[in-house]
Amino acid sequence: MASRLADATSPYLRAHADNPVAWFPWGEEAFAEARRRDVPVMVSIGYSTCHWCHVMARESFSDAAVAAVLNDGFVSVKVDREEHPEVDAAYMAAAGAFTRNLGWPLTVFATPDGQPFFAGTYWPPEARPPMAGFPQVLGAVREAWTQRRSEVLDTGTQLAAALARLAEAEAADESRTPTREQLSDAAGRLIALEDREHGGFAAAGAGMQTPKFPTVPALRFLQAPRLDRTAADVATRALTAMASSELRDAVDGGFFRYATRRDWTVPHYERMLTDNAGLIDVALDAGDDRVARGIASFVREVLQLPSGGFAAAQDSESTIDGARSEGGYYLRDAAGRRDLAPPAVDGKVVTGWNGMAIGALARAALALDEPDLLEAARWAADAVLEVNVDDDGMLRRASLDEIPSRAPAALEDWGLLAGGLFDLAAATGEVAYAVRARELLDACLTDGSGTLIVRAPGGGDPVLAAQGLAAPADESDGDHPSGRSAVAAAAFTAWALGAGDRYRRVAAAMTATAAPSALAQPIGAGAMLRVAAQLAEGPRQVVVIAAPPTGALVDAARRVRADVLTFVTPAQAEAFAAAGFSLFEGKTSQGGAPTLYDCRDFACRLPVTEPDQVSAER
Template sequence: MANRLASATSPYLLQHADNPVHWQEWGEDAFAEARERDVPVLLSIGYAACHWCHVMAHESFEDPDVAAALNAGFVSVKVDREERPDIDAVYMTATTALTGQGGWPMTCFLTPDGEPFFCGTYFPRAQFLELLAAVSDAWTTNRAEVAGSGARIAQALASVVDLGPATTLDAAALDDATDRLARTFDRANGGFGTAPKFPPSMVLELLLRQHARTGDQDLLDMVESTCDAMARGGMYDQLAGGFARYSVDAAWVVPHFEKMLYDNAQLLRVYLHLYRATGSALAERVVRETVVFLLRDLLTEQGAFASSLDADADGVEGLTYAWSPAQLVDVLGGDDGVRAADLLGVTEQGTFEHGTSTLQLRRDPDDATWWAGVRERLLAARAGRPQPGRDDKVVTSWNGLAIAALAEAGALLGEPAWVDAARRCADFVLGSHLVDGRLRRTSRDGTVGRAAAVADDHGNLAEGLLALHQATGDPEYLHAAGQLLETALAHFGDGAGGFYDVADDAERLVTRPRDPADNAEPSGQSALAGALLTYAALTGSTRHRDAADAAVASVGTFAQQNPRFAGWTLAVAEAALAGPLQVAVVGEGTAAAELAMLTRRSTAPGLVVAVGEPDAPGVPLLADRPLVNGGAAAYVCRGFVCDLPVTTPDDLTRALMPRT
C-alpha cells in the first residue's frame, strides 16, 4: 500500500500526496479494500485554502505515528469538499447532527458501506491518536454496536430535511421575512448577528430588490451600512482588492484570510447593484477593484477563474497581509509611513497578531493622488513577501457566478473588456466541462475532472450564461442555458417542485443530499429557481416560469422562517413578484445605446433586457418588435404583455417605474 493521491486533479488532494498516510480518493476501490481488510474508513474532508486543514495536516497527517495507526487500522480517504460537494453535504449533515456544529477539516469514521458512526472536525495530534485507538478497539470488540449506530445514523440522514409545506412567497410573506432579518441586524457594525461575520451577499441582494419594490429606506440603509463596513474594514483587501472569506470579529476588522471566488463574484454583483441604486462612489470603487483582483489573481490560462487563495503563506495565517507601523515606515519613509499608519488603522498594539494590524480604510484619503502612490508602493512591497497558494481548480458553479457578475458589471459600467472576460470564461466551461451532453463539476489545467456537476453548477452556470446573453445579445448563450435547465428538470427534480442536490443517475451515497439553505453561495434549489425565472422572462416559456414558481414555493415555509439562510430564494421570489420586467431595445447607434443603458440602470427586481435588431434570430424578446419611424425603440413588457414602444429617455424612465 502507498499514498495514491499523486494523480488527483484536486490541489487539496495533491497537498496530501506526500503524506506518509496511505490516502486514496473516494471510490468503490476504497470501500472494497475496507471490506476485504475488515477495517473502518477514515474520511477526511477539507479544501485547499482551509487554515485548520493545514494545521491538522502538519500535526497529524505528516506525523509517522499517526500515519502508522491509520495505515494499520483504517482505509484512509481524502475528499476535496469543493470537488465533491455531494459527499461533503452528506457527512456534514451527520457531523452537525452528532456534534452540534460543523466545519473543516471534517473527520468521519465510516463502515465499509459508507455509514458514519463517529464524526468530528479538527482534532489535535494527541487527541486524534487517542481517538484512532478508541475507534479501532470499538470496531474490534464491539462491532455490532458500531454497525448498528452507523445504520441508524444513515437511516436518520434520509429524513433530516424538513422543508415544511409548500408556500407561495407573496408580498406579505416577503415583508415578514425582512422584518425577521431587521431584528438580527447589527446597527452598530453592519451585517447580521455577531462574530464571526460572513458577507451576507444574497440577503443584501434581497434587501435591494425589496427596497426597489417598497421604497423602504431602512432596507437600503441596512445594505449601505453593511457594504460600507465590509469595504472599509480589514476583510477587504485595501491594496489589491477582493474580499476575504469572513471576519472573526463583529466589526469586520480581522478576517479569516482566504479569498474565495464565490464570495468575490457575489459581492461584486451586490456592490454593482448598490451603485446602480444609489450612485455610491465607494460601491463603484469596490466593483472596479474587485474586478481587477479577479482578472489579476484568479484568472487561469484557459480564461476561467481559480477557486481561491489560501489563508496561509509559509504556514502562517495572514503573513502576506498584516503590517506593523515600522514596516510601513520602512517601505514609505517616515512621514508617509506615519501618515499611512494613521489612515489604515495600523497601531503599535496591533489589531491582528504579534503587533501587526490588518489594513482598514475607515475614511477616504484627503489626497487621492498621494493615496494611489502609497497603495502602489505597499502592494509592490507586499509582492516580495511569501504569497498564499492558489487553488487553480475551476469549479463550474463559481465560474457561473463570476460570468454573471462580470457580464453585468461590464455592460452597466461600459467596460467591454469585462464582458469579453465573461465570454472567454463561458466558452471554456461550455467547451470543457460538458462531456457527452452532461456537465462536470471541475477542471484543472484544462483537464476536466471525473465528478458530475451538482444542482448549483447547473443553476449558477445557467444564470451566468443568461446574464452574458443579455450583455452581448448572443443567442448561443441563451440556448446553452436552456439546455442546462432541461437537464436539471429531467434529472434533479423531486417530483413536487423542488430539486435534489444531485442527479437521479449520480453515484449513490448513503442518502441523496438536498440542502435548501443559501449559505456561502446559492443552494442548488434556489440557483435553479432563479435561472428558471430569468430564462422564462427572456423566452416567454410558461413551463419554465411554472417550474421556477414551484421551486420557490417548495421551500417557501423554510425561507420565511429562516431568512438569513434563504437570501437567494427570497430574492428570486422578489423578482417573480415584480414580473419580472422585460425590456426589448431595437435599433442601433447612439439612440439605441442610450435606451439600453437607461434600462440597465433600472433597479426593477429580476429585470431582463434584450438589445438588437428587430426579429434577431434566436432572441424571443426581439421578435415582432419593429423600429418606430425607422429609429430605435424600447418595448417594456410584463409577462410578455407590452406597453406601447417608447423612443425617448424620459418616456422610458416613466415606463420602467414600478406599478402599484
Template sequence: MNDNRLGTAVSPYLRLHADNPVDWREWGPDAFAEARERDVPVLVSVGYATCHWCHVMARESFSDPEIGELLRRDFVAVKVDREERPDVDASLMASASAFTQQLGWPLTAFATPEGRVFFAGTYYPPTPVGQVGSFRQVLTAVLDAWTERRHEVDANASAIAAAIAQGAQADATAQGGERSDADTPRLPSVDAIRSVTAQLVSAEDTTYGGFGGAPKFPSAPLLEFLSDVAADGDAAARGLLERSLRAIRTSELTDADGGVFRYATKRDWSVPHYERMLYDNAGLLAIAGAEQARGIADFLRDTLRRPDGAFVAAQDSESTIDGRRVEGDWYRLPLDERGRFDAPPLDDQVLTGWNGLAIRGLARAAARSGDDECTALAQGAADAVLAAHARDGHVVVRSSTDHGTSAAPPTIEDVGLLAEGLLELALLSGEVRYAETARALVDDGLAGRFEADPVLRAAGTTTGEQPQTALRSGTVALAATAATLAALTGDRALRDAATRLVADRARTGTERPLGHADALGVALALQRPSREVVVVSGRDDPMRWTGLAARRPGTVVATVTPDQARAWAAAGFSLFAGRDSAAPAAYVCHDHVCALPARSDAALAEQLR
C-alpha cells in the first residue's frame, strides 16, 4: 500500500520522497488533526533537496517497506522542506536543541498532536553505530514512551514549548515589538563594534585561514562585517578579510567553475561537502574581489539561472556516474570531462529572499568592478521575481517551481532581503521603480504583516527569525534598507526603525559575533555620520566610479542620469530634488546638506577625502 501524498508537492525535496513506501503528508493542520483522531505521535522529517545525508536516510530508512508500514500504523509522518518552510524549521530546531547540540539536516522530530516536540535528533542510521541507535530502535523507543509514559511525554513537550515561547517573547522585545517610537534602544558604541575585530583575529586559523576547525564554513555574514569595519579604516579587519577570502578562493571549497561549496569537512578547507547553495555564493559575491566575484557570477549565470532570469536555490552534491549515485565525483572531474556525465541535479525552487540576496551581491559586485553583466544579471533576477512573486509592491509568494506556487507564506527573510537587493540595484542602475518597490516592502516589514503558521501558533512554538550564521538575516536586511531609505528621503522615523530592529542583536553580537555579525555591520553604519553621494552623469563617466568607490559605513551612493534624478525626486526621494544638472556633477551631502557640486572625478575624490 502506498498512500504517499507528496506527488503533487511544489517543493522538489518533497517530490523526491513521493515514491517512498511511507504515507507522507505535507505540514499543516490536517496532519495534526489526524494524529489527534488516531491518538498517535507525529514524525516530522525536515531536509532539503540537495542535502546529502537526507538522501542517505531516504535510501536507508524511508525506502524500507517495513519502516513504511511501522510509520503508517503507529505515526502520522510529515515531510518538511526547510527552504520552503523556514518558520517550521526554526521552531523544530529550537525544540531539537533540548536534545542535541549537533543540529543539522535531516532533522528528525517527534511531536504531540498539538504540535509540540517531545523528542528530536538528526540523522539515524539503519543499524546502531556506537551510542547512536538505529532509526527503527528510535521509533520503538518513542512508541514505548508514548504508550507507557505519556505523562513524561506531555511534560517534556510542554516544557520545551514554554522555553521557546519565552525566547520568542524576548526576541520580539529585542526587535522593538513592545516599544514605542520614542523608546529607541541603544546601539553599541563604535569602539565596542570595532573591538569585535580583535575577537575574530584571535579566533583566526593562522595556518589555513578562516575560523575554527572542522567542519569549516565560508560564513559570508561574518566576512561582510569585516568588510564593513575595514571600510571604516580598520587595517586589522582588512587583513583578516583578505586572508579569509584568499583561503576560500584558493582552496577546494571553490570549484573550478567559480562556484563555492557549502563547507569543507577538513580544517584545511579540503574535502568539501559538495552541495552549492545560492545564499553562500550570493553572500560572498557582495564582498569578494574582482576575480573571485567574476567566478561566482559565472556560476550563478551558467548553473543556477533560469531562462526567465531568476536563480534556483542550489545544486546537489550527488550525481549519477557509471550507473551509481555518488557524492562529489562529478565535481572532482576536470571541467572538460564533466560534459560526459549528467551534472548534479538542481534544487529548482525560486526563493524570494535568496534571490534578493543574489540581486544585492550582483549589484555590489558591479559597483566595485564596473561589470555590466553583473548589473544585467541582477536586473534579470529582480524583474523575474517581481513578476512571479510580488503583486502591487507586496511579496505574495515565498517559493515557486515549474510545478506551481507554494502555499508557504512569505517571511521576514523574503521581504527584507528582496527589499535590500532591489534598493542596491536602484542605487546602481538609477531605476527608481526598484526603489519604490523596496520602500513598499519596508512598509510591509515594519508593519509586521506576516502570517504565523497555524500549527506553530496553536502550539505556542513560533520562534520568529533566529540568528543566522550563513545567511544574512531578513530582519537585519530590513533595517539596512530602512536606514538607506532614510538617507534618500530625510525621513528620520525610518532611521529610528532601523535602530530598533538591530540594536539588541548588535549588542549581543559584540560578545557573540557569530550569528549577529550582520547586525553589527548595520549598527556601525547607523553610528557613523550620514553621508549621501549623488552622481549625475553618463554610464561611463569616471565620476560615477569614483562615487561608487566611496562606500563606507554611513555612506549612501546613488548614480543617476538627469532624467532619472527627476524621476527619483518626483517619487518622493527628496535627496534628488534639484540634482538634475545637464552637465556631469556629483553632490556630496551630510544629512541632505550638500557641498557645491563637483564637476570632475578629481574634484569628487577631493570632496570625499
C-alpha cells in the first residue's frame, strides 16, 4: 500500500508513496509479512538526490507490470540510506559478494529472516547486455526461491556468518598510535596519488573518463599540523582546481557531489551538506576566504531550513519547460535562473551531518568575522537538540518537518554532533554546548576489563540485530568521517579543552586500532589519520579573553592555526573551568585589555595583549 510511505520522515520514501509497488518502510513488519506469505524480500536502498535512483523509480517502480510482479512474489522494502546508514552498510557489504559495481540504487534480495542471497544496483527495464533487465532478474530470483530453496538459504547463512566476522571489533591498544614518521609516509602515499595536471587524486594512467570526488577527509589529513609543507600544497592545489571548475556553482558558491571526468567537468549535480561543510574547512586552512565564504553562504542560504536545521542535500534534477532536467538549472547564470524553480532540497535533518555544518560554520565565523554564520550554527544546534533527541536523551538519526525519524542515531551522529557542539562552544563562549557535547561523547564510551568499547548507544538498528546482520566495523572515511573517526576527533577536542586525559587515551586507542589499515590505505582514512597527526604533535590551544571580542588583538587571533581557538569573556572562562574544562583555569584579562593565551600541550606562554605578539603559524 502506498500509504505506508506517505507519512515517512524521509523525502526519498515519500517520493515513492504513489508507486504501484506495495512498499514497506524498513522495519520488522515487512519481514513478518514475508514470513507469513513465504516470499523473499526485496530491499531497495537509495537517497533523495540520487540520479539513478530516480531513473529506476521512473522506469520500473512506476510501471504497473513490474509492480504486479513485485507485489505478487515479494515483499518490497524501500530504505533511505541517509536515514538508515547501518542498514545500508550491512547490505552493501553483502552486495559485494555478488557485484563489484557497488553503488545506489542498491537492490538486495533477502530471505524472510533477513539473510541476503542476491544483490545488484541499477537494473534497466529491459536487458542491455551485459546488464539483465529488471523483470528478468525478478523472474530468476523468484524461480530460485521456489525451485532451489535450499541453495538460497545456504547462501544467506554463509553471508550472514561472513558479515558477523567482519563486524567483530579489534581491541584497542594505545601503544600502537601512529608515529610522526608513519604519518609522513602515509601522507607521501597520498601525495603520490595527486593528479598533477588537474588537481585532486587519480591513479597513475587514469583516463579522462575517470570520476573525481573532493575526498575531503584525505585533504584535511594533508592539512594536518607538522606534515611536510608539500602535503598542504596538494590540498591547496586540489581546492583551487575544484573551485575554478564546473564542480563549483559559480552563482552561489556550493560544490557538486563529484565530476564524471578527471578534469572536474561534467558534474553529477547533486549537492551534499557533508561535502560542502568539509570544504569550508579545507578552504579556511588553504587561506582561500573567498571560496570559504561562498560555500558557507550556500549552506546557510540554500540548505538551512525554516526550522534551523540544515537539509541533507539539494537535488540534481529540476523541472524546466515541463520536463525533468539533470543539471539544467545549474547550467544557467544568475539571470537565467531567476524565473526557474530551483531543484528541491532533501529537507531531512541528519543529526551528524548537521554537527559537521555546525562546527564548520562556527570555525568560519571566527576566522572570517562573520557573526551571521555563528548565528546560523547556533540556530541549527538548538534545532537538532530540540527535535532529534528523544525524551530519554537518545539521539535519532534524522527528522523531517520537525518530526523525528524512528531510525536510531548511528555512531557518526553521536561523534559528529559532539564535535560540532564543542566547536560551537568555543566560538560562542557558551559552556552549555560543551557540556552537552561531553555527554554525547561519554554515552559512546565504555571501559571494561581494560578494553575500550566504542559504539552507538542503544545497540544499533534493532531489526538488523535480530537478523544477526551488522555493518562491518572497519568503517572508512569517504565523503565524511566515519563514526569511529568522528568519536576519536571529538575525544581529542574534549582533551584539548581540558576535559581530562581520559579523552586523550580514547583518541589514542582508536587511532591505534585503525592504524594498520589507515596507514596502508590513507585515501580512505583521512579523518582518523588527521586525529593521529594531532595527537603526535600535541594540541595548540589559544584562548582569547575579551569582552566584547573586538579590537586589533582579536582580529590578529582570528587566523591563528590552532586545535582550539576560543574567544570568551572572563565570566565565560570561569564557567568553563567550573564545568571541568581545565584549559580555562586562571585565564583572566590583563589590565582589562583583550588578552591572548597561547598554549602548547597545556603549557601556556605568557599572556599577550598586543597584536604583533600573536603568532598565526603553529
